[in-house]
Structure formats: C-alpha cells, structure tokens
Amino acid sequence: MSGKAERTTQFIIETVAPIFNKHGYIGTSMSQLTQATGLTKGAIYGNFENKLALALAAFEYNSQLLLSELDRVSNDDPKAVNQLFGLLHFYRHYDAFTMPMGGCPLVNVGVDAQNNNSELAKAAKQTVKEIETRIAGILDRGVKGNEFHILLPPLQFAKQFFTILQGGVVMATLTRDRKYLINTVSYLEHLTKKELRMTS
Known part of the structure; x- marks a missing residue:
C-alpha cells in the first residue's frame, strides 16, 4: 500500500x-460517511472491503x-498503588476524554452490537478483557512489590473494580x-484504600 493510500485509509x-461510535453499526448510513469524509462510496470501499470492515477498524481505532x-x-509513577489511583483520576474525567469519540466506545459499541453484530460485540468484549488485564497487572506488581496485600486474586479484584467503574x-x-461517574470514582477510591492493605 502506497503512502498516499495509507494516509487516505x-x-x-x-x-x-466517532460517527460509528455515536450512531451504531446499523444507525450509521453511507451518506453520513461520505458527507463526513468528502469521499464517494466507491472511494471509501476502495479502502475497505465492506461496512463491517470499516466499523471494526473504527472501533479498533477508538479502542487503541x-x-x-x-x-x-x-x-506515570513506578509505584503500583499510584498507578491504580492514576487510573481512577483518569476516569474522573473519562467523559471529557471520550467526548471527541462520540462517547464511551465500550458502552456505545458493546451494547449496540450485542443484537446486530457479533464481530463488533466480540471486539468490545476483547477490549474489556484487555483493560481488566492491565488493572490486574498493576495489582499483581503491587503485591509482588510488597506495596499492599489484597484478599482476592488480582484478576478477580480487577474485574470487580472495572465493573463498578x-x-x-x-x-x-x-x-x-x-x-454518577464522579461519585463512583470517589467510592472506588475509598473502597480501594480500604481493600488494599498497605504495607508502607
């Protein structure tokens, strides 16, 4: 693929x-896509096999x-406990971060795709797993680094943590x-401090 073709893609x-994220796979029309890009239908599909391939690429972009x-x-911080609270601080402003995307891609695409597109639903589920794995990794490093102790296995704690969030x-x-988001983050900050048995 040439550099120009890559840039077009x-x-x-x-x-x-953001259009797919906001309106959903079924709700997004080709006219919306051509109007937004200024390209013809043929030009768009010259870069993507079909609408599904484009929707998957769009979700992958937002997911990344x-x-x-x-x-x-x-x-931003080498200490696992600070990494965890860094995540919570980010989610306190999560709505502002996802606004240019058209909202939270996990909520929008994950829910919308459940009944109309199994591949998009699968992609959203995979992103959830990746986030849970990242949180579990922070917890695991904190336990191994003797920063804190938790009563549950790291992945189980991470799943509950992310479910609430x-x-x-x-x-x-x-x-x-x-x-709702602010109060949830505040509650998780309190809960996390209580559940993580700090060693220092």
Whole structure:
C-alpha cells in the first residue's frame, strides 16, 4: 500500500470512528460517511472491503486511543498503588476524554452490537478483557512489590473494580449526569484504600 493510500485509509478511519461510535453499526448510513469524509462510496470501499470492515477498524481505532491513554496515565509513577489511583483520576474525567469519540466506545459499541453484530460485540468484549488485564497487572506488581496485600486474586479484584467503574460510566451516559461517574470514582477510591492493605 502506497503512502498516499495509507494516509487516505487512516483519514477515513479517524473521520468515521466517532460517527460509528455515536450512531451504531446499523444507525450509521453511507451518506453520513461520505458527507463526513468528502469521499464517494466507491472511494471509501476502495479502502475497505465492506461496512463491517470499516466499523471494526473504527472501533479498533477508538479502542487503541483508550488503551494507550490508560497505559500513559498508569505509567506515570513506578509505584503500583499510584498507578491504580492514576487510573481512577483518569476516569474522573473519562467523559471529557471520550467526548471527541462520540462517547464511551465500550458502552456505545458493546451494547449496540450485542443484537446486530457479533464481530463488533466480540471486539468490545476483547477490549474489556484487555483493560481488566492491565488493572490486574498493576495489582499483581503491587503485591509482588510488597506495596499492599489484597484478599482476592488480582484478576478477580480487577474485574470487580472495572465493573463498578464502568457501571458509573453507563449511568452517567444514560442520565447525562456526570455525578454518577464522579461519585463512583470517589467510592472506588475509598473502597480501594480500604481493600488494599498497605504495607508502607
């Protein structure tokens, strides 16, 4: 693929990613995509096999933006406990971060795709697993580094941690009231301090 073709493909993905995220796979029309990109249907499908391939690429783009940011905020400090609270601080402003995407890609695509596109649903589920694995990794490093102790296995704690966190995202999205997210993060900060038995 030539450099120009690669740039065109990337331009299409970046342009349509928030549209698919906001309107869903079924709800996104080709006219929306052509209008947003300024390209013809033929030009778009000259870069992607079909609408599904484009939707998957769009979700992958948003997913990688999210995962990269989670890596960035959790790697700012060498101590695992600070990495964990760095994640919580990020989620306190999660709605602002995902606004350019058209909202949370896990909520929007994950829920929308459950009944109309198994491949997109699978991709969203995989991203959830990747986030849970990242959180579990932080917890595991904290335990091995003797920063804290937890009563549950790291992955189990991570799943519960992320379930509560993502629940706050869902409620804030449904009600358009970010207090649900803020209060959830505050509760998790309190719960985490209580559950992590600090050793120093």
